[in-house]
Amino acid sequence: MKSKTYELCEFLTDVVQVEKLAVQFPHRVGYHQSCHGLRELRLGAASELMPPPDDAAVGNNESKTHRLLRMVEGLELVTLERSDECCGFGGAFAVGEEAVSCMMGQDRIADHQQAGAEVIVANDMSCLMHMDGLIRRQKQNLPVMHIAELLAGNKLPRNGKTQP
Amino acid sequence: MTHGVSDHPQKAAEFIADSQRAHWHDGALWFVRDKRDAAARSVPEWEQLRETAKQIKAHSLSRLPDYLEEFERKATALGAQVHWARDAQEHNEIVYGILKAGGVRRVVKSKSMLTEECHLNPFLEQHGIEVVDTDLGERIVQLRQEPPSHIVLPAIHIKKEEVGDCFHEHLGTEAGATDPAYLTEAARQHLRERFMQADAGITGVNFAIAETGGFVVCTNEGNADLGVSLPKLHIACMGLEKIIPRAADLGVFLRLLARSATGQPITTYSSHFHGPRADGALHIVLVDNGRSALQQSEEHQRALSCIRCGACLNTCPVYRRSGGHSYETPVPGPIGSILAPSRDPGKYASLPFACSLCGSCTDVCPVKIDIHHQLLTWRRELAESGHLDWKKRWSMRLAGVVLGRVWLYRFAGKAMRTVMPLLPRFLKYNPLNAWGKQRELPPMPRKSFREQYRRRHGK
Numbered sequence: 001m002k003s004k005t006y007e008l009c010e011f012l013t014d015v016v017q018v019e020k021l022a023v024q025f026p027h028r029v030g031y032h033q034s035c036h037g038l039r040e041l042r043l044g045a046a047s048e049l050m051p052p053p054d055d056a057a058v059g060n061n062e063s064k065t066h067r068l069l070r071m072v073e074g075l076e077l078v079t080l081e082r083s084d085e086c087c088g089f090g091g092a093f094a095v096g097e098e099a100v101s102c103m104m105g106q107d108r109i110a111d112h113q114q115a116g117a118e119v120i121v122a123n124d125m126s127c128l129m130h131m132d133g134l135i136r137r138q139k140q141n142l143p144v145m146h147i148a149e150l151l152a153g154n155k156l157p158r159n160g161k162t163q164p
Numbered sequence: 165m166t167h168g169v170s171d172h173p174q175k176a177a178e179f180i181a182d183s184q185r186a187h188w189h190d191g192a193l194w195f196v197r198d199k200r201d202a203a204a205r206s207v208p209e210w211e212q213l214r215e216t217a218k219q220i221k222a223h224s225l226s227r228l229p230d231y232l233e234e235f236e237r238k239a240t241a242l243g244a245q246v247h248w249a250r251d252a253q254e255h256n257e258i259v260y261g262i263l264k265a266g267g268v269r270r271v272v273k274s275k276s277m278l279t280e281e282c283h284l285n286p287f288l289e290q291h292g293i294e295v296v297d298t299d300l301g302e303r304i305v306q307l308r309q310e311p312p313s314h315i316v317l318p319a320i321h322i323k324k325e326e327v328g329d330c331f332h333e334h335l336g337t338e339a340g341a342t343d344p345a346y347l348t349e350a351a352r353q354h355l356r357e358r359f360m361q362a363d364a365g366i367t368g369v370n371f372a373i374a375e376t377g378g379f380v381v382c383t384n385e386g387n388a389d390l391g392v393s394l395p396k397l398h399i400a401c402m403g404l405e406k407i408i409p410r411a412a413d414l415g416v417f418l419r420l421l422a423r424s425a426t427g428q429p430i431t432t433y434s435s436h437f438h439g440p441r442a443d444g445a446l447h448i449v450l451v452d453n454g455r456s457a458l459q460q461s462e463e464h465q466r467a468l469s470c471i472r473c474g475a476c477l478n479t480c481p482v483y484r485r486s487g488g489h490s491y492e493t494p495v496p497g498p499i500g501s502i503l504a505p506s507r508d509p510g511k512y513a514s515l516p517f518a519c520s521l522c523g524s525c526t527d528v529c530p531v532k533i534d535i536h537h538q539l540l541t542w543r544r545e546l547a548e549s550g551h552l553d554w555k556k557r558w559s560m561r562l563a564g565v566v567l568g569r570v571w572l573y574r575f576a577g578k579a580m581r582t583v584m585p586l587l588p589r590f591l592k593y594n595p596l597n598a599w600g601k602q603r604e605l606p607p608m609p610r611k612s613f614r615e616q617y618r619r620r621h622g623k
């Protein structure tokens with residue numbers, strides 16, 4: 001099953017081998033690296049791992065999704081203070097360890113805000129559902145988008161509504 | 165030994181209630197993680213070193229009895245006396261026996277997680293022996309009568325103002341003093357006196373070498389050296405898993421240990437001991453206390469490779485925000501959450517769940533223990549052995565029923581999409597809904613993915 005299943009961005013970069021995208025998104029984007037994409041599927045190099053010596057130039061945590069995002073016209077990736085810290089969703093953890101989970105999510109959101117992101121983008125819906133839940137409770141203005149929405153050419157969500 | 169069941173979520177929530185402090189704690193440990201990253205990056209062959217360390221440990225564990233016996237032979241030939249302790253109680257009794265025979269009243273002890281695990285201090289104190297922890301951080305928590313909150317940085321949860329208050333009360337420093345240099349100097353003078361008065365020194369062991377019968381103790385303050393250089397009696401307490409085959413292997417671990425622990429290229433003092441000093445005695449106590457059971461477990465044997473560097477604690481987003489004491493075990497954090505349930509699954513059942521499974525610990529670990537996968541394994545084992553509370557049990561059972569039946573899953577989804585938007589807010593956000601305490605529920609889509617897909621493709 002593993003050899004026949006791909007994560008979306010992995011499929012686009014490795015199988016379809018996308019080099020160009022006809023997509024515009026003129027916004028400052030905060031990219032959240034979801035842990036399971038990063039440390040289980042290895043879509044990018046986790047910040048804990050040290051690049052081999054001959055790979056030092058690409059060792060700056062650049063993932064497959066980063067590569068696709070860089071093909072989007074007008075898109076500016078903001079620099080986070082903690083490039084791949086967990087958002088705290090973690091399935092049952094989100095309710096079993098409610099206090100820690102929410103503090104983790106809150107800290108991630110704050111990092112994207114201080115970096116000047118207009119939107120948080122991720123490959124994993126559950127991370128987004130968790131952070132979006134916190135953002136909406138606090139009535140903050142920071143939309144979230146799944147990477148597929150962005151790559152499909154959707155616009156920045158306004159007032160919590162998807163803009164196709 | 166079960167006194168009360170540990171409740172990590174509750175303890176964590178209490179720690180987080182002081183949000184400023186929790187953020188300060190998180191920042192202090194992230195700073196150490198950052199230093200570790202810089203130090204690791206300076207070694208081009210870092211990942212290769214980790215792999216080598218992992219293999220040496222795996223090999224040592226696969227032949228543990230042989231290497232331990234070799235170590236005993238070589239250490240004895242060097243003039244040390246080797247003791248074997250089955251559990252914490254036996255360990256404490258052996259140590260006390262040695263001290264009693266030597267007429268010892270005062271002991272200085274350098275950092276040793278093993279003696280914490282065995283609760284040696286209270287045991288010796290009950291028998292009228294004064295024990296002074298000589299690692300600065302450990303001395304601070306000892307004076308405050310609390311356990312360490314971290315295996316490398318025992319007092320990381322304490323602010324310098326609080327250290328000032330503690331020293332004012334116990335060491336007579338000026339009230340309100342916070343200058344680290346001043347406070348450290350006061351501690352130094354205080355400890356120096358204790359070193360001079362001590363009749364025996366106890367140390368831990370970082371690495372014991374089968375081939376030579378020698379062992380290595382790593383400290384940053386040199387307190388282990390002073391503690392065994394002044395008194396004539398040295399007792400070294402070590403867990404069985406500290407053994408490595410050859411002296412040549414040491415280089416691998418010393419390079420990894422300090423960089424992973426604090427971001428230093430090497431610990432300030434790596435002291436090698438080969439037998440007793442000319443006019444003294446050296447006792448080595450080898451402690452099992454559940455380790456051979458772990459060694460027999462195919463799932464958890466790898467946890468014994470741990471070199472107690474603390475990197476998995478520093479990187480853990482949960483540990484950083486919940487504090488070491490929330491784990492209520494001598495070794496907290498990710499690795500502690502693997503070790504504790506093996507000792508007492510009933511008491512520590514909440515720990516493997518104090519984890520979002522982000523996997524950062526596994527990638528940071530210098531000996532490549534698959535920490536987060538082992539925590540996942542523990543969850544399954546705890547469920548199978550009936551150690552989960554009713555909430556976890558029933559929610560898992562319910563999820564199993566719904567996810568195991570396609571029709572029920574589809575029906576439940578449809579029901580949610582229909583009913584949820586109609587419910588008034590107070591019915592959705594009630595005390596039973598932990599999700600909704602600080603978060604909104606996701607807006608319900610009108611159609612499921614399956615329905616949309618069918619419509620578009622006319623199937």
Ligand code: SF4
Pocket residue numbers: 424469470471472473474475476477499525528529530531532533535
């Ligand atoms: S499990 Fe690994 S990272 Fe954690 S303390 Fe042990 S050696 Fe260090």
